[in-house]
Amino acid sequence: MRRNIFLMLILSFPLISFSQWTQKGSDISGLEEGEYCGYAVSLNANGQVAAVGSPYYSIPEDYTGLARIFEYSGSEWTQRGSNITGLETYSWGGMALSLSDDGNVVAVPSRSANNSLGLPSGYVRIFEWDGSDWSQKGEIIEGEGNPLFFLDYFGYDVSLSSDGNVIAIGGPYRWGTDSLGNSMVKSGHARVYAWSGTEWQQRGVDLEGSEASQNLGFSVSLSSDGATLAVGSPQKSETEYAAGQVEVFMWDGNNWVSKGASINGILEGEKSGTSVSLSGDGNTLAIGSPGYIPFHENDHSEVRIFDWDGNNWIQRGSDIIGPYEGDETGKSVSMSQDGNTVVIGAPSSDDHINLIMNAGVIYIYRWDGSNWIQIGEDIYGEESLEFCGNTAAISKDASTIIAGSFGYGENGRARIYSDESWVSINRPDDILFDLYPNPCSEYIVVVSPELSGTMEIVNIRGQKVFSGEILAGYNRFDIQTLTPGVYIANINSEHGNKSIELIRQ
Structure with a gap:
């Protein structure tokens, strides 16, 4: 059944859309052998600024780690400011990264660094662009460490709000205490x-795991305003052993309160919550489940996407199933601002056409109004053990993606791609916008391959009953407030206008 769903997605793809992802500039390569360049990546909102981490970079000391930020000049990626290096040996700086929307704030963890008490806890530094270089914003945010000097890995994952003024930090190896005082x-x-x-x-209290080896905080994702938070616990065993779990919280002004019930993995060893990504409004959530067990019911990895209906998290569309056993589909996920495009990494996938073992691959899916449809070709690594897609990110406007390949060559690399030419197959060349479904009942999607603009819906009397802003890409609008009838959707931009008869059922 799981394979059938995957095949249905592939077979339906040519009927819906096509897209071509072209590399944007040259590779961003590592500076020294063995630095694992591309282990972490992040993009700003419009895909013009990229952050790339190299946690095994060893200058000035062994494995201090490195983060570099690049800006697109129109043809190439040029480094913005100095290298951001770790402060001590084996601190592994740059193993996770997060950029603000404007690309002027970046969070750089050093997940195995010692805190000010000398405990191996991990910490996070946040930097801000001052116009000429990166300056630290505030003090270091430290973890606490564990008994017996076991690592906390505070900063295992990080997520910034759009303005860079709120940050979520995961520490999945922290030892908690149960109600009886046991570790x-x-x-x-x-x-x-x-x-x-x-x-x-700190905003509110710690969000803590409820059982040993749960690894709460393995993945974190904030909404644009920093008021909704998704937290992954891939080893949580509430339904099956290591099925995984994701919890979503809302900030009510004083506390973090649950937003719906926990979303649990289904199968043993699924490790749901290894990766998470929220849409800008915090109402759409992508969850990666890269775990698998050979010769078992759970022999393939997958990604699931959920929408918040006001009371519950409801899955949108079918599971996105990895095509090959053990490919780790969902090891990384990243969602666009509107929640309609997602990039998925499968770093252990083999390139079966070119016979390259563990080349790794990334897939891009878009919502077509009824299901998740892959757009464009698979983007594979080019070498054995490259692990392309171990980390991947998409810009909020869905125009740009970045894939890290820490195993490429001797140093590792990151590659960045843009999609500026995708169109609906049924759209004539001279039409600037498309709208579907039509007739409609609950929502409409306005597709704008290149342009931004506005939309107004008027009734048969010419009265405006709805308006919204359109960005380049997919734009989904809830129209349930409209009474059944015939309307006109007027879509306008500086390059052209279009009026579409819209039927609300």
Whole structure:
């Protein structure tokens, strides 16, 4: 059944859309042998700024780690400012990264660094672009460490709000304490901090795992405003052993409160929540489940996407199933601002056509109004053990993607692609916008391959009953407030206009 769903998605693809992802500039390559360049990547909102991490970079000391930020000049990626290096040996700086929307704030964890007490906890530094270089924004945010000097891995994953003033930090190896005072090894935790104008202040209490080896905080994702938070616990065993779990929280002004029930993995060893990504409004959630067990019911990995209906998380479309056993589909996921495009990494996938083992691959899917449809060709690594897609990100406007390949060559690399030519197959060349479904009942999608603009819906009397902003890409609008009838959707941009008769059933 799982394979059948995957085949249905592939077979339906040519009927819906096509897209061509072309590399944007040259590879961003590592500086020294063995630095694992591309282990972490991040993009700003419009895909013009990229952050690339190299956690094994060893200058000035062994494995201090490195983060570099690049800006697209129109033809190439040029480094913006100095290298951001770790502060101590084996601190692994740059193993996770997060950029603000404007690309002027970046969070750089050093997940195995010692805190100020000398405990191996991990910490996070946030930097801001001052026009000429990167300056640290506030003090270092430290983890606490564990008993017996076991690592907390505070900063295993990080996520910034759009403005860079709220940050979520995961520490999945933190030891918690149960109600009887017993230690829960690797139960994990997550924290959120907000910038006060002068310092980082914790927002609410720690979000903590409830069982040993849960690894809460393995993945974190914030909404644009920093008020919704998704936290992954890939080893959580509530339904099946290591099926995984994702919890979503909302900030009510004083506390983090649950937004719906936890979303649990289904099968043993699924590791759901290894990766998570929220849409800008926090109402759409992508969850990666890269775990698998050979010769078992769970022999393929997958990604599931959910929408918040006001009370519950409801799955949107079918599971996106990895085509090959053990390919780790969903090891990384990243969602666009509108929640209609997602990039998925499968770093252990073999390139079966070119016979390259563990080349790794990334897939891009878009919502077509009824299901998730792959757009464009698979983007594979080019060498054995490249692990392309171990980390991947998409810009909020869905125009740009970045894929890290820490195993490429001797140094590793990141590649960046843009999609500026996708169109609906049924759209004539001279039409600037498309709209579907039509007739409609609950929502409409306005497709704009290149342009932004506005839309107004008027009734048969010419009265405006709805308006919205259109960005380049897929734009989904809820029209349930409209009464059944015939309307005109007027779509306008500086390059052209279009009027479409719209039937609300």
